[in-house]
Structure formats: structure tokens, C-alpha cells
Amino acid sequence: xxxxxxxxxxxxxxxxxxxxxxxxxxxxxxxxxxxxxxxxxxxxxxxxxxxxxxxxxxxxxxxxxxxxxxxxxxxxxxxxxxxxxxxxxxxxxxxxxxxxxxxxxxxxxxxxxxxxxxxxxxxxxxxxxxxxxxxxxxxxxxxxxxxxxxxxxxxxxxxxxxxxxxxxxxxxxxxxxxxxxxxxxxxxxxxxxxxxxxxxxxxxxxxxxxxxxxxxxxxxxxxxxxxxxxxxxxxxxxxxxxxxxxxxxxxxxxxxxxxxxxxxxxxxxxxxxxxxxxxxxxxxxxxxxxxxxxxxxxxxxxxxxxxxxxxxxxxxxxxxxxxxxxxxxxxxxxxxxxxxxxxxxxxxxxxxxxxxxxxxxxxxxxxxxxxxxxxxxxxxxxxxxxxxxxxxxxxxxxxxxxxxxxxxxxxxxxxxxxxxxxxxxxxxxxxxxxxxxxxxxxxxxxxxxxxxxxxxxxxxxxxxxxxxxxxxxxxxxxxxxxxxxxxxxxxxxx
Amino acid sequence: xxxxxxxxxxxxxxxxxxxxxxxxxxxxxxxxxxxxxxxxxxxxxxxxxxxxxxxxxxxxxxxxxxxxxxxxxxxxxxxxxxxxxxxxxxxxxxxxxxxxxxxxxxxxxxxxxxxxxxxxxxxxxxxxxxxxxxxxxxxxxxxxxxxxxxxxxxxxxxxxxxxxxxxxxxxxxxxxxxxxxxxxxxxxxxxxxxxxxxxxxxxxxxxxxxxxxxxxxxxxxxxxxxxxxxxxxxxxxxxxxxxxxxxxxxxxxxxxxxxxxxxxxxxxxxxxxxxxxxxxxxxxxxxxxxxxxxxxxxxxxxxxxxxxxxxxxxxxxxxxxxxxxxxxxxxxxxxxxxxxxxxxxxxxxxxxxxxxxxxxxxxxxxxxxxxxxxxxxxxxxxxxxxxxxxxxxxxxxxxxxxxxxxxxxxxxxxxxxxxxxxxxxxxxxxxxxxxxxxxxxxxxxxxxxxxxxxxxxxxxxxxxxxxxxxxxxxxxxxxxxxxxxxxxxxxxxx
Numbered sequence: 001x002x003x004x005x006x007x008x009x010x011x012x013x014x015x016x017x018x019x020x021x022x023x024x025x026x027x028x029x030x031x032x033x034x035x036x037x038x039x040x041x042x043x044x045x046x047x048x049x050x051x052x053x054x055x056x057x058x059x060x061x062x063x064x065x066x067x068x069x070x071x072x073x074x075x076x077x078x079x080x081x082x083x084x085x086x087x088x089x090x091x092x093x094x095x096x097x098x099x100x101x102x103x104x105x106x107x108x109x110x111x112x113x114x115x116x117x118x119x120x121x122x123x124x125x126x127x128x129x130x131x132x133x134x135x136x137x138x139x140x141x142x143x144x145x146x147x148x149x150x151x152x153x154x155x156x157x158x159x160x161x162x163x164x165x166x167x168x169x170x171x172x173x174x175x176x177x178x179x180x181x182x183x184x185x186x187x188x189x190x191x192x193x194x195x196x197x198x199x200x201x202x203x204x205x206x207x208x209x210x211x212x213x214x215x216x217x218x219x220x221x222x223x224x225x226x227x228x229x230x231x232x233x234x235x236x237x238x239x240x241x242x243x244x245x246x247x248x249x250x251x252x253x254x255x256x257x258x259x260x261x262x263x264x265x266x267x268x269x270x271x272x273x274x275x276x277x278x279x280x281x282x283x284x285x286x287x288x289x290x291x292x293x294x295x296x297x298x299x300x301x302x303x304x305x306x307x308x309x310x311x312x313x314x315x316x317x318x319x320x321x322x323x324x325x326x327x328x329x330x331x332x333x334x335x336x337x338x339x340x341x342x343x344x345x346x347x348x349x350x351x352x353x354x355x356x357x358x359x360x361x362x363x364x365x366x367x368x369x370x371x372x373x374x375x376x377x378x379x380x381x382x383x384x385x386x387x388x389x390x391x392x393x394x395x396x397x398x399x400x401x402x403x404x405x406x407x408x409x410x411x412x413x414x415x416x417x418x419x420x421x422x423x424x425x426x427x428x429x430x431x432x433x434x435x436x437x438x439x440x441x442x443x444x445x446x447x448x449x450x451x452x453x454x455x456x457x458x459x460x461x462x463x464x465x466x467x468x469x470x471x472x473x474x475x476x477x478x479x480x481x482x483x484x485x486x487x488x489x490x491x492x493x494x
Numbered sequence: 495x496x497x498x499x500x501x502x503x504x505x506x507x508x509x510x511x512x513x514x515x516x517x518x519x520x521x522x523x524x525x526x527x528x529x530x531x532x533x534x535x536x537x538x539x540x541x542x543x544x545x546x547x548x549x550x551x552x553x554x555x556x557x558x559x560x561x562x563x564x565x566x567x568x569x570x571x572x573x574x575x576x577x578x579x580x581x582x583x584x585x586x587x588x589x590x591x592x593x594x595x596x597x598x599x600x601x602x603x604x605x606x607x608x609x610x611x612x613x614x615x616x617x618x619x620x621x622x623x624x625x626x627x628x629x630x631x632x633x634x635x636x637x638x639x640x641x642x643x644x645x646x647x648x649x650x651x652x653x654x655x656x657x658x659x660x661x662x663x664x665x666x667x668x669x670x671x672x673x674x675x676x677x678x679x680x681x682x683x684x685x686x687x688x689x690x691x692x693x694x695x696x697x698x699x700x701x702x703x704x705x706x707x708x709x710x711x712x713x714x715x716x717x718x719x720x721x722x723x724x725x726x727x728x729x730x731x732x733x734x735x736x737x738x739x740x741x742x743x744x745x746x747x748x749x750x751x752x753x754x755x756x757x758x759x760x761x762x763x764x765x766x767x768x769x770x771x772x773x774x775x776x777x778x779x780x781x782x783x784x785x786x787x788x789x790x791x792x793x794x795x796x797x798x799x800x801x802x803x804x805x806x807x808x809x810x811x812x813x814x815x816x817x818x819x820x821x822x823x824x825x826x827x828x829x830x831x832x833x834x835x836x837x838x839x840x841x842x843x844x845x846x847x848x849x850x851x852x853x854x855x856x857x858x859x860x861x862x863x864x865x866x867x868x869x870x871x872x873x874x875x876x877x878x879x880x881x882x883x884x885x886x887x888x889x890x891x892x893x894x895x896x897x898x899x900x901x902x903x904x905x906x907x908x909x910x911x912x913x914x915x916x917x918x919x920x921x922x923x924x925x926x927x928x929x930x931x932x933x934x935x936x937x938x939x940x941x942x943x944x945x946x947x948x949x950x951x952x953x954x955x956x957x958x959x960x961x962x963x964x965x966x967x968x969x970x971x972x973x974x975x976x977x978x979x980x981x982x983x984x985x986x987x988x
Contacts, residue, residue, distance in 0.1 A: 122640045127632035130844070134628045138621035146616045146812040147951075182676060186838040193713070216836050219687070318640040320843030342710050344680040344838070348845060349814030350624070457641075 016056050024062045027052075028069055032170060032301065035075045035086055042088035046076065049084075073170060073297040074266035087267055113466030115428040117256060117403050117454040118285075118315065121374060125318040129363045133354035141353050148345055151337045153180020153325075154352035160359045161325050165311070169287060170297025172304050173327035179336050180325055182347045184283065185216065187310045187326040188248075190343065192220035194335030195246055195279060204244035206234055208434035208447070210255045210283070213248060222246070226436035229254055233261030236268040245278040251299055252287035256434045256452040258397010258404050260296055269299070273306040279332075284311040286401030288368055291376050305329050313355065315402070315456070316368060323347055323355050375402055381460045382453065382467065389471035402456035405431065407448060412474055413481070414449040420480075421473040426466050428453060510550050518556045521546075522563055526664060526795070529569045529580055536582035540570065543578075567664065567791040568760035581761055607960030609922040611750060611897050611948040612779075612809065615868060619812040623857045627848035635847050642839055645831045647674020647819075648846035654853045655819050659805070663781060664791025666798050667821040673830050674819055676841045678777065679710065681804045681820040682742075684837065686714035688829030689740055689773060698738035700728055702928035702941070704749045704777070707742060716740070720930035723748055727755035730762040739772040745793055746781035750928045750946040752891010752898050754790055763793070767800040773826075778805040780895030782862055785870050799823050807849065809896070809950070810862060817841055817849050869896055875954045876947065876961070883965035896950035899925065901942060906968055907975070908943040914974075915967040920960050922947060 014030050016023055034040040046052070049067055053060040067084055070076040077087040145154070152158060158175035165171040181187040192203070203217050207226035214224040227239045227247070233254055239247055247269075251261035261269070273280050282299045290296070300309035312324030326336055340346055358364045379398055386395045386406060396405040408414055414430035421428055431450040451470070455463060508524050510517055528534040540546070543561055547554040561578055564570040571581040639648070646652060652669035659665040675681040686697070697711045701720035708718040721733045721741070727748055733741055741763075745755035755763070767774050776793045784790070794803035806818030820830055834840055852858045873892055880889045880900060890899040902908055908924035915922055925944040945964070949957060 119641050122637045125640050131629040131632045135625045138625045141814075143616045143619075146619050146814040147613050148808075148813045182838055182841075185836065189837045212836060219836060314642075318843075319642045319839070320635075320640040322840070322842040342679065342706060342713060343683045344676055345813070346816070347676075348816040348842065349812075351842060351845065 014056060016058065023056075023058050024066050027056065027058070027063065028066045029170075031066065031070060032073075032075055032297070035070075036172065036301070040086045042086050044086045046084045046086070069297075071263055072260075074263045074270075074302055077263065077267075087263070111462060111465070112425040113427070113458055113462045113469065115426065115451075115453045115455065115458060115466060117429055117452050119454060119457040120315045120318065120402065121371065121457050122318060124367075124371065124374065125320075126358075126363065126367045129358060129367070130317075130321070130354065133357045133363075134350060136357055137350045137353035141350060145349050145353070151341050151346070152176075152178065152333070153346055154349065154356065157323075157352040157356040158325070160356040161311075162327065164359055164364075165298065165300070165309070165325075165327060169284065169309075169311075170301040171309060171327065172301045173309070177304075177327050177330065177333060178325050179328065179333065179340060180323065180347050180352060181312075181340065182322045182344070183314055183319075183324045184285070184310055184312045186344065187312070187324050188213070188216055188281070189220065190336050190339035191281065191308055191310070191326055191328070191332070192217055192222055193339045193343075194332055196221040197335055198332070200246050200279065202242070202244040203246040203248060204239050204242045205248055205436060206250065206254065207436035208256055208431060209248075209436070210250065211434060211437075214437055217248075224436075229257055229259065231259060233259050233265045234269070236265055236272055239269075240272055240275075245276045246281065247278070248281040248283065249299075250283045250285055252284060252290075252296055253397065253399075253401035253403075255283075255285060256397075256403065256405060256429075256431060258399070258401065260399060261299075266299065266302065270303045270306060273303065278306065280307045282307050282309045284309055286315060286403075287311075288316055289372055289375050289402060290400040291372075291379060292399055300327055308332065316364070316371070317358075321351070321355070323351060375456065378402075378455045378458070378460055378463060379404075381463050382455050385464055385467040389467050390474075403452055403454040406451045406453050406470070408450055408474060409478070410448065411481075412449045412477060414451060416477045416481070417449075417470070417473050418451065420477050421470055424469050424473055426469045426473070428466075428470065508550060510552065517550075517552050518560050521550065521552070521557065522560045523664075525560065525564060526567075526569055526791070529564075530666065530795070534580045536580050538580045540578045540580070563790075565757055566754075568757040568764075568796055571757065571761075581757070582765075605956065605959070606919040607921070607952055607956045607963065609920065609945075609947045609949065609952060609960060611923055611946050613948060613951040614809045614812065614896065615865065615951050616812060618861075618865065618868065619814075620852075620857065620861045623852060623861070624811075624815070624848065627851045627857075628844060630851055631844045631847035635844060639843050639847070645835050645840070646670075646672065646827070647840060648843060648850065651817075651846040651850040652819070654850040655805075656821065658853055658858075659792065659794070659803070659819075659821065663778065663803075663805075664795040665803060665821065666795045667803070671798075671821050671824065671827060672819050673822065673827065673834060674817065674841050674846055675806075675834065676816045676838070677806045677808055677813075677818045678779070678804055680838065681806070681818050682707070682710055682775070683714065684830050684833035685775065685802055685804070685820055685822070685826070686711055686716055687833045687837075688826055690715040691829055692826070694740050694773065696736070696738040697740040697742060698733050698736045699742055699930060700744065700748065701930035702750055702925060703742075703930070704744065705928060705931075708931055711742075718930075723751055723753065725753060727753050727759045728763070730759055730766055733763075734766055734769075739770045740775065741772070742775040742777065743793075744777045744779055746778060746784075746790055747891065747893075747895035747897075749777075749779060750891075750897065750899060750923075750925060752893070752895065754893060755793075760793065760796065764797040764800060767797065772800065774801045776801050776803045778803055780809060780897075781805075782810055783866055783869050783896060784894040785866075785873060786893055794821055802826065810858070810865070811852075815845070815849070817845060869950065872949045872952070872954055872957060873898075875957050876949050879958055879961040883961050884968075897946055897948040900945045900947050900964070902944055902968060903972070904942065905975075906943045906971060908945060910971045910975070911943075911964070911967050912945060914971045915964055918963045918967055920963045920967070922960075922964065 014027060016026055049063040050060050053063045071078055074087055076084050078084050157180055158178040162173045162175055162178050165173060202223045204227040205213050205224050206229050217224040225242050225244055227242055228235045234249055284298055298309050300307040309327040313321050328336055383395055394407045398404045418428050418430045429452045431452055508521060510520055543557040544554050547557045565572055568581055570578050572578050651674055652672040656667045656669055656672050696717045698721040699707050699718050700723050711718040719736050719738055721736055722729045728743055778792055792803050794801040803821040807815050822830055877889055888901045892898045908926060912922050912924045923946045925946060
């Protein structure tokens with residue numbers, strides 16, 4: 001069924017197929033595509049949600065959800081009194097590190113708790129499905145595919161992964177834009193080397209941001225400069241001043257602050273990229289797990305000519321699977337493939353086929369749904385426990401992903417608290433570990449003390465005991481700061 | 495049972511355990527170890543094979559075989575009239591590329607034949623064993639191992655691989671010397687980057703030699719220089735003149751000439767490395783497949799402080815498995831691991847465990863035995879067919895591995911023959927493709943025309959038809975060179 005507005009709305013076809021289910025998703029996809037293809041131009045006013053709902057014969061809530069999603073993704077903008085309009089998307093149309101523990105945890109009588117950042121739940125890895133998929137791959141993979149792989153990676157996997165990215169991440173890449181890699185870091189290494197050969201010299205990194213990316217950038221021959229992150233994500237003004245033409249971002253759930261890049265920042269960022277003929281590297285980490293609404297779409301979908309999206313299954317399946325992808329504009333694909341050819345020849349062919357089968361048969365989505373519920377439960381427990389032990393308003397970045405930021409009392413030393421917690425069997429990283437390391441002062445410009453709490457690989461019971469321990473660690477550290485001789489253990493606060 | 499010489503031989507203990515079988519291997523291992531540990535010093539004369547056989551109560555042939563093996567590996571030397579002596583091993587005590595096809599093969603009515611270099615038999619990959627091993631790994635791998643791997647790679651695999659390398663390749667590395675990588679190229683990339691950070695600036699590459707290694711070296715920040723290869727392997731005199739302190743070699747079966755590095759060259763090479771405080775990178779490619787005697791041992795065993803050995807299962811199992819290892823002296827291990835940490839985080843944990851299980855349970859060895867017989871059969875057919883079609887003495891480098899060099903008639907153009915063969919459904923690489931590409935002339939200094947025949951992934955019937963086609967291609971190309979207008983197909987020679 002096709003609906004066309006004559007007045008009071010864009011001259012737009014939106015077809016709703018009632019047999020195909022998920023009406024909201026259908027509307028959303030079509031609006032997004034129309035904006036991308038400039039069939040809906042910047043500034044065009046959309047019908048009110050009520051009117052569009054009537055026109056399409058769907059519930060108004062469905063349309064409200066669609067608009068909110070597209071607002072969050074930067075396709076639409078809303079101004080008081082002027083309704084919802086198509087945002088100005090420039091015409092053309094980030095990175096994760098696990099970190100080595102710094103404080104060795106001395107397990108006490110209680111079960112140790114590891115709030116390490118970036119580790120998914122390892123007890124729920126779908127090993128039976130994986131084993132099935134590898135076995136199936138050994139039976140179905142053509143003999144020739146057992147040799148050196150096609151340079152960009154398995155065609156089958158590239159098709160499946162880009163379809164997934166289009167469907168779940170609102171991307172718009174196809175198999176020919178994709179290069180299979182062995183995970184985020186390998187993708188980043190190849191991409192940065194290719195960009196350096198393209199003449200790009202300086203890369204801006206989020207500060208705070210994922211660790212080691214400065215080292216990786218320098219190895220690729222790029223100069224790394226920090227750009228601050230605030231409550232809306234990366235500061236695009238400061239990015240503009242940095243002189244960099246490449247930026248590496250974690251827009252869906254900033255590492256480590258947990259902030260999602262705001263809609264206006266998303267647009268500013270793409271405008272910046274167009275101005276400087278720049279490149280945005282999107283680390284799509286944690287994007288699958290969003291709890292209040294569906295994940296904000298990939299920047300890649302918003303500006304495919306400017307964005308290189310990097311993804312992996314390290315967080316969705318397990319780091320040990322070691323498969324990822326780079327989705328790049330056409331002008332960079334050959335360069336990335338050449339780095340891959342010389343640097344590693346690629347990822348295991350059987351594993352690539354196995355992952356394609358896992359995704360294609362719905363097993364991957366089923367696992368994600370299951371994990372989303374598990375993580376949501378952990379997040380709720382974490383929020384409640386932190387409220388109880390530290391008071392309200394202390395936790396940031398909980399809308400998505402598997403980590404959050406715990407603000408400590410102002411005069412705490414995050415390092416001392418982490419060190420104290422380690423002696424009590426709880427491992428946690430201070431925020432300072434994620435500050436840009438290029439400068440002299442390891443903590444860089446001052447920041448309010450905070451701890452990065454990864455809750456992917458701790459169960460609810462561990463979260464309860466771990467947060468209690470952290471509260472005691474804060475108290476103990478505060479006491480010791482007042483009285484350095486105090487060494488006796490303090491009673492728990494709760 | 496321990497035997498000790500009092501006079502007329504070294505003061506050496508050789509214990510033969512008759513219950514353990516493989517007496518020759520026992521004697522060989524113990525002599526090798528004694529020489530390595532300097533319990534047998536350079537120049538010491540060994541008992542005659544007859545006398546040692548008597549002393550140990552074994553057949554003389556056994557001892558002759560042991561001596562010949564150790565001569566080939568460079569541990570012993572033989573001079574006319576002075577018997578067998580311990581060679582002077584300096585006190586301290588390489589690289590493979592598949593190549594893109596250049597001539598697209600136009601398949602005719604006959605089955606196309608692909609003499610591509612470096613591809614193992616893909617129809618006999620032990621997929622059932624692999625599937626079993628992955629399934630087993632999903633059941634037995636500890637949960638924590640599903641996270642990011644230990645930086646050097648799975649401890650289990652490092653133990654199993656180094657035990658294999660000690661047993662089959664006469665190496666002497668242990669798990670702490672090993673870094674697991676995703677194949678030869680990745681190991682080379684990490685190693686070269688680590689060496690560059692160590693202050694090494696120039697690397698010598700075999701000419702002819704594996705392709706792309708100059709590109710890989712330059713990406714790591716090293717200057718690449720060619721060193722010629724002759725009938726005994728790399729020219730150590732020219733290496734000395736090159737000013738390089740790093741050399742990359744394929745000593746077991748030179749790529750592409752098939753020459754095994756001679757015993758005296760092995761010693762010269764290590765002496766060179768000691769002189770210049772240099773490093774030998776040993777590409778242990780093709781080493782498992784030797785047809786006339788057991789494989790010549792790894793250089794790593796001869797000079798563990800100077801040699802970095804790189805191996806993979808790309809030739810022994812399949813390229814699609816994508817696992818390999820670097821065995822390095824202690825002073826380089828941390829640097830290689832750091833490159834790995836930043837560049838890729840490593841290889842899939844489940845695959846690593848699967849390979850360890852495959853090796854540990856004897857399945858890997860069983861596969862190698864099976865493949866050795868298959869490849870031996872192909873080699874014999876290849877030799878017979880080339881003799882028949884081209885006359886005797888045309889084939890070089892057949893003692894080991896899965897490729898050989900076919901010398902063409904002097905005035906042939908190897909490129910033209912390869913191009914003609916491609917139109918007839920046979921893909922083969924001219925020797926010129928393996929010449930060092932740094933210079934201006936793509937063929938570098940002149941060499942006699944030759945083709946590199948990989949026979950790993952062609953069956954005996956394909957070899958027969960392929961060699962026949964090559965003979966016709968040579969004839970046709972010769973005719974066309976005489977009479978450029980001749981285009982009609984010529985009758986086959988045989």
C-alpha cells in the first residue's frame with residue numbers, strides 16, 4: 001500500500017506491508033532511505049505524528065517512536081513550534097580497547113569481582129551454536145575456499161554482515177564496501193595505514209577514550225591529538241580546531257563515559273568532515289545493547305562517503321571468535337585490502353563461514369536478544385545498588401552497552417580507591433586510565449574522580465557484592481587520606 | 495643403557511632405550527643436544543659409523559643415517575681422510591608468499607590445471623578432524639579463555655607447537671619462546687616491526703625469493719636488499735657485503751628454486767649472524783615434506799639466540815585455518831607480543847585449542863604422513879612426465895616440498911610460455927615473478943628461463959595433462975617467436 005501526501009507533508013511514498021510485520025521498522029527504514037537519497041530534503045517538514053499515523057493506518061505511538069529514533073540518529077530535527085523537520089545532512093554523505101589490569105586483584109574469602117571494561121558475558125557464549133556452525137561450514141564450504149581467502153574476506157560473510165548492519169544498525173553498506181578482519185584492532189590498524197597512505201597525517205582521539213589508540217595510530221604513521229568529550233559526546237568545535245582530518249569515535253556508547261553522541265553533534269560532525277575532506281572512524285562498539293529504545297543507527301548510514309564503520313563480534317559473541325569488519329567508502333577499500341593482504345592474509349575461512357551461518361539462521365539475533373535481557377537485568381541491579389550505596393545520581397552512561405561511569409565523591413582519589421578495592425577482591429579501572437596519554441601529566445586536564453564499571457562479565461550477585469565493596473573502599477580510602485596511619489578495616493556502610 | 499667412549503671418540507654419553515623404538519632418532523637427538531650444549535666441541539672427531547654401531551649395538555646403517563642427517567643440518571662436517579667431526583657452531587647459538595595469478599586461465603575443454611605455488615592439497619584437508627577438534631574445544635576450553643587471549647597466545651598451543659617443533663624440526667624452543675599468530679605473514683609483520691624498534695634497519699631477502707616480502711619489510715620501516723641464491727642456497731658472502739643485519743630465508747626448501755641450504759652455508763650463515771650481531775628469520779615453509787630422508791632440522795635448533803623461526807599450518811593443513819607461530823630469542827619476544835597486542839590481539843581462542851588438540855592426539859601427524867605419500871606420488875609423476883616431455887635434467891628442487899623449478903630451453907621466454915599456457919588452461923608462474931622487485935628491470939639480473947611448478951593442489955592426472963600442455967606451449971611459443979604470424983594450433987609433441 002502506497003501513501004502519498006499532497007500537502008502538509010513531503011511528497012513521499014511510504015509503503016506499509018501489513019503482512020511483513022514490524023510496521024514501525026518499515027516506516028523508519030523508508031523515511032531514512034528517503035532522507036539519505038534526498039527525496040526528502042533538509043528543512044522539509046514532516047506531517048505530525050498523528051497525521052502520519054492516520055495516513056498510514058497505524059497507531060500514533062508507532063509513528064512517535066519512529067520520529068524519536070530518527071531524531072536520535074540525526075536524520076530529523078525538532079524545534080519548538082515548528083514541528084519535525086528533515087535535518088540538514090551534509091551532501092556527501094571509533095575504538096575499543098580492553099585494558100590490562102593495573103591492580104592485581106587479591107581474592108579474599110568472597111568471590112572476586114571483575115568490573116573490567118569491554119568483556120562480554122563469557123559464560124553465555126553460544127558454544128553449541130558455534131560448534132554446529134563450524135561443523136556445518138566444514139560440510140558446505142567449497143574446497144577452493146579452504147585456500148587463501150578472497151582478499152576482502154568471505155563473500156558470504158560480507159553479504160550477511162552488511163545485511164545485518166543495514167537491518168540492525170541502519171547502515172547502508174553492501175558486500176563490496178566490506179573487508180573482513182580479525183577484530184576491531186586489526187581493522188583499525190589496516191584502516192589507519194591505508195589512510196596514512198592516502199596522505200592523512202593527523203587523527204583526533206576522544207579524551208577520555210579507549211586505550212592504546214594513540215599507540216596504534218602512531219604505528220600507522222599518524223599523529224594523534226586529543227579532543228575532549230562532554231555530556232553530548234565529542235566536542236566538534238575542538239575537533240575543528242585540532243587540524244585533524246580523521247577522528248576515531250565511539251558514538252553509540254562512548255568509551256568510557258557511556259554518553260551517546262547527540263543528534264546535533266552527529267550532524268556537526270558530518271559537516272566538519274565535509275568541510276575538511278575528512279574521515280570519521282566509527283567504532284560501533286556496544287551498539288547492539290540499548291535498553292530504552294532501539295540502538296541509535298550507525299553514523300555510516302548517515303554519511304557513507306565520510307564514515308568508515310568498524311565492528312566485531314568480540315562483544316556480541318566472544319573475543320575468542322575474533323572476527324570483525326570494516327565498512328568503508330569505495331575510495332579506501334582497495335587500500336585497506338592491500339594492508340590486509342600484506343599484513344595477515346585475513347581471517348580463518350571456516351570461521352567466517354560459521355559466523356555467516358550463525359547470522360543467517362537467526363542464531364546470532366537470538367543470542368543478542370537473550371544477552372540484552374541479561375545485561376538489562378545487570379544494569380538495573382547495578383543502578384539500584386549504586387543508588388543504595390553511593391546515593392542517587394552517581395551513575396552515568398547507563399542507556400546502552402555494558403559499562404557505566406561511577407562518579408566518586410569529589411575529594412576521592414580514583415586511583416587509590418581502585419587500588420584499595422583490588423585488595424578487597426574487586427577489580428575496576430579508574431577513569432584516568434582512559435585519559436589521553438600523549439601529554440606529560442598522566443591524568444591530563446583534571447576530571448572529577450570516577451570509576452569505569454564494566455558489567456558484561458559479572459552476574460547480579462557479583463554486582464551486589466562488588467558495589468558494596470567499592471563503597472567500603474571509598475570509605476576506607478577517605479579515612480586513610482585523613483589519617484594515613486589508619487590501617488584497620490572499617491565496618492561496611494550498609 | 496649408557497655407553498661411554500674412553501678413547502677414539504668423544505667423551506659422550508649416548509643412551510639407547512630399546513623399548514622406545516626409533517633407535518636412529520634417539521641417537522640423533524642425543525648427538526644434536528650434546529653438540530648444542532657444547533658437550534661435544536667443534537672439531538671433535540666422532541667414532542666411525544662402524545665403531546659407534548658396535549658400541550651401541552645397532553646396525554651400521556642406522557648410524558650412517560644419523561651422521562648424514564646431522565651433516566645435512568650442519569651439526570657435523572666430513573672431510574676426506576679425517577672422518578666425521580663436530581662442526582664449528584658459533585657460540586651463540588625466511589618467508590612464503592602465495593601469488594596472485596598473473597595470467598587469467600582460460601579453461602579449455604580439458605580440466606584446468608593450476609600449478610600455483612604454495613597451495614596444499616585442498617581436497618584432503620582433514621575437515622572431520624578439525625570439526626571434531628573445534629567441538630571438543632568448545633567443551634573443554636575454560637570460560638576465561640573465551641575472553642581476550644593471553645597475549646602470547648594459548649599456553650596449550652604454545653606447548654604443543656614447540657614440542658612438535660622440537661620433535662619434528664629438531665628445534666629447541668619452549669612455550670615461553672613462542673608467540674601464536676594467524677599465519678606466516680602476520681608473524682613476519684610483527685617480527686619485522688619489533689626488529690625495527692630494536693634498531694635494525696636493513697633486511698636481506700633471497701633473490702629469487704617469496705614475493706611481497708620487500709613490501710612487507712618496507713611497511714615495517716626496514717630497507718630491503720636482495721641477496722642472490724645459488725645451488726647451495728643463499729650466498730652468504732654477498733649477504734656479508736650487503737650490510738644487512740637481518741636476513742629472511744627459506745632454508746628447508748628455498749622458494750622458489752627448491753634448493754636446501756647446504757650444511758656449510760648453514761654454518762656460514764650463523765657465523766655471519768654472530769659477526770654482525772644479526773638475526774636470521776627462518777621461514778620453515780615446506781619443511782615437513784622431504785622425500786629422500788627426514789627433513790633437515792630447523793636452523794632455530796642450531797642457533798636459538800640468532801634465529802627467529804616462523805611456521806604455520808597453511809601448508810600442512812590449509813590456509814583457511816590461519817594459525818602460525820613465531821619462535822624467537824628471549825630478547826625479541828616481548829617486542830613481538832607488543833606488536834601483536836596493538837595490531838590484532840591475536841588468533842581465535844577456540845581455533846588455537848582445536849589445533850593443540852589435533853597435534854596432541856596424533857591426528858596432525860597422521861595427516862602429515864598421509865600427505866607425504868600423496869605428494870611423493872605427485873612428485874614422482876611430475877618428474878617422470880617432465881623427463882618424457884622435456885628431456886632429463888630439467889627439474890630442480892624436488893627433494894622436498896610441493897614445488898619444483900622447470901628449466902625451459904635457453905631461448906624461451908618464460909613469460910610468453912606462461913601466457914600461452916594460460917590460454918591452454920594451465921596456470922603457472924614464471925621464475926621472474928620471484929625476482930627482487932626493488933630494482934628498475936623487473937627481471938633484475940638475467941636468469942635462465944624457468945617456471946615454478948607447484949604440485950600441492952593438482953592430482954596426478956592433472957600433472958600429466960598439465961605438463962603435456964606446457965610442452966606444447968613451449969613449442970608453440972618457440973614457433974611464434976620465429977614466425978610471429980603463426981597462429982594456428984600446433985600438433986602436440988606427445
